[in-house]
Amino acid sequence: MSIPHGAGAPEPNGSQPMVQARNVHKYFGRHHVLRGIDLTVPKGHVHVIIGPSGSGKSTILRCLNHLEKIQQGEIAIDGEPMGYRMVHGKPREDTGKNIARMRSEVGMVFQRFNLFPHMTALSNIIEAPIRVRGMSKSAAIDRAMKLLDHVGMREKAHAFPSQLSGGQQQRIAIARALAMEPKVMLFDEATSALDPELVGDVLNVMRQLALDGMTMVVVTHEMGFAKDVGDHVVFMDEGVIVEEGPPSRIFEQPAHERTRAFLRSVLRTQ
Amino acid sequence: MLIDGAKITLELTVLAQVMGVLLGIIAALCKTSKVLPLRILAELYIWLFRGTPVLVQLLIWWAMLPQTPEFSVALIALGLNEGAYMSEIVRAGLEAVDKGQTEAAQSLGMRYRQIMSRIVLPQAMRVIIPPTGNEFISMLKTTSLASVISMDELLQRSQNIYECTGCDGANAILPLLAVAALYYLALSTVFTFIQGYIESQLGDRRAEELGWFRAVIRKGRLLFIS
Numbered sequence: 001m002s003i004p005h006g007a008g009a010p011e012p013n014g015s016q017p018m019v020q021a022r023n024v025h026k027y028f029g030r031h032h033v034l035r036g037i038d039l040t041v042p043k044g045h046v047h048v049i050i051g052p053s054g055s056g057k058s059t060i061l062r063c064l065n066h067l068e069k070i071q072q073g074e075i076a077i078d079g080e081p082m083g084y085r086m087v088h089g090k091p092r093e094d095t096g097k098n099i100a101r102m103r104s105e106v107g108m109v110f111q112r113f114n115l116f117p118h119m120t121a122l123s124n125i126i127e128a129p130i131r132v133r134g135m136s137k138s139a140a141i142d143r144a145m146k147l148l149d150h151v152g153m154r155e156k157a158h159a160f161p162s163q164l165s166g167g168q169q170q171r172i173a174i175a176r177a178l179a180m181e182p183k184v185m186l187f188d189e190a191t192s193a194l195d196p197e198l199v200g201d202v203l204n205v206m207r208q209l210a211l212d213g214m215t216m217v218v219v220t221h222e223m224g225f226a227k228d229v230g231d232h233v234v235f236m237d238e239g240v241i242v243e244e245g246p247p248s249r250i251f252e253q254p255a256h257e258r259t260r261a262f263l264r265s266v267l268r269t270q
Numbered sequence: 271m272l273i274d275g276a277k278i279t280l281e282l283t284v285l286a287q288v289m290g291v292l293l294g295i296i297a298a299l300c301k302t303s304k305v306l307p308l309r310i311l312a313e314l315y316i317w318l319f320r321g322t323p324v325l326v327q328l329l330i331w332w333a334m335l336p337q338t339p340e341f342s343v344a345l346i347a348l349g350l351n352e353g354a355y356m357s358e359i360v361r362a363g364l365e366a367v368d369k370g371q372t373e374a375a376q377s378l379g380m381r382y383r384q385i386m387s388r389i390v391l392p393q394a395m396r397v398i399i400p401p402t403g404n405e406f407i408s409m410l411k412t413t414s415l416a417s418v419i420s421m422d423e424l425l426q427r428s429q430n431i432y433e434c435t436g437c438d439g440a441n442a443i444l445p446l447l448a449v450a451a452l453y454y455l456a457l458s459t460v461f462t463f464i465q466g467y468i469e470s471q472l473g474d475r476r477a478e479e480l481g482w483f484r485a486v487i488r489k490g491r492l493l494f495i496s
Contacts, residue, residue, distance in 0.1 A: 065377055067373055067376065067377065096381060096382065097381070100376070100379045100380065100381045101379065103376060103377055103378070103379045104378065104379025105379075106377070107377070108374075108377040110370060110373070110374060112370050114368075114370040114371060114373065114374035115374075116371065116374070116375075116389055117393070118392050118393060127378075127380075127388065128375075128378035128379060128380060131380060131384050131388065132378065132379045132380055132381075132384075173374075176378070177377070177378070180378055180379060
């Protein structure tokens with residue numbers, strides 16, 4: 001069932017986009033992995049990035065919260081440059097303090113969950129609000145329990161990650177990211193490491209998040225999700241954006257042969 | 271008499287090992303730091319103190335600090351030496367922690383100090399503890415070197431007894447050394463059991479979840495009561 005959403009292509013409106021990447025280039029050694037990527041994600045929009053492995057889609061996502069450094073181009077979150085400051089007209093690596101501050105506004109969900117194994121689900125969620133935001137433990141626990149409710153994991157609050165299934169862990173990971181009340185959520189193949197029967201629960205949480213108005217950038221292979229929830233689909237291949245547009249157009253009338261070939265290969269397995 | 275020597279030996283072992291662990295953690299963090307001068311300093315320290323024999327280091331410190339009591343000199347020498355070796359153990363522990371842990375913590379806005387102390391080091395302990403147990407048992411025996419600077423520990427006392435003038439020294443050498451060796455063996459054996467116990471607790475999933483340290487304390491208390 002298709003969830004009604006906005007027109008699809010990001011319209012230029014008065015307010016600034018939540019995520020803006022301009023002409024981003026990145027090298028891993030000599031490998032030119034990002035070749036001039038432009039992204040504009042307006043507030044409240046869900047951008048889905050699809051593409052074959054090695055296309056650079058995870059890399060550009062990781063550049064958005066400066067887990068990877070860029071060699072050229074600009075990235076801004078809610079108008080603020082991410083990871084660097086302009087000093088005398090030249091970009092200079094930002095301080096650890098500023099980078100951490102900006103990162104706390106950008107939530108990230110990883111393919112391998114990356115929950116802290118030596119802490120319970122609840123402890124995982126309250127750790128950052130207490131240590132980074134200086135929240136009181138009781139307030140943090142309050143918020144954590146609400147988030148656990150939201151992702152349907154309340155009864156597992158005191159479980160350790162090793163006692164939970166992949167889908168449960170990922171939902172806890174989403175709650176952990178949400179605990180910092182980020183402006184935008186990044187999903188790096190959040191369901192790729194899950195057994196198929198667990199994928200649905202996580203996608204439902206992501207869908208609800210989108211309905212609640214969260215700005216999201218999602219790297220995924222789940223085309224159904226992209227069609228249902230995405231406002232804008234970006235197809236990447238070999239470090240460039242081959243084409244982008246509303247899901248209805250990309251999936252039904254792809255303009256480029258590479259897009260068609262990719263969709264054929266993916267939809268064959270779904 | 272000898273038992274007091276054993277006590278002092280034990281004291282030196284514990285203090286020198288603790289010093290070694292602390293220095294090792296600092297050196298490992300420096301060695302993996304982004305700050306170049308810290309990295310260089312750490313490399314220099316490790317190179318110097320791993321590259322020279324402990325005995326030589328002990329004698330050098332003793333010669334440099336004539337006014338300082340022997341126990342302190344031995345502590346400095348053994349502690350510094352141990353720190354160099356511990357740094358490699360700690361570094362291996364840090365590298366054993368999945369990089370995703372650091373990335374998750376970073377993406378939540380945590381900073382280096384918090385990430386290290388709350389996320390990485392606790393997980394690194396699992397890899398650091400077993401070899402540290404070995405280092406401790408090794409340290410127990412290394413303290414016997416302090417006898418060469420006349421420190422009043424177990425071996426020195428044994429030597430004093432059979433070297434004393436007017437005593438029937440020559441016949442007493444072997445028995446005394448045998449007793450000293452037995453003391454070392456007894457202490458080593460006790461610690462080997464303790465180490466084995468701690469390691470089994472580390473392997474136990476329940477213990478990891480309770481926090482290995484709390485689990486050991488809890489079991490220890492039970493043993494004590496029963």
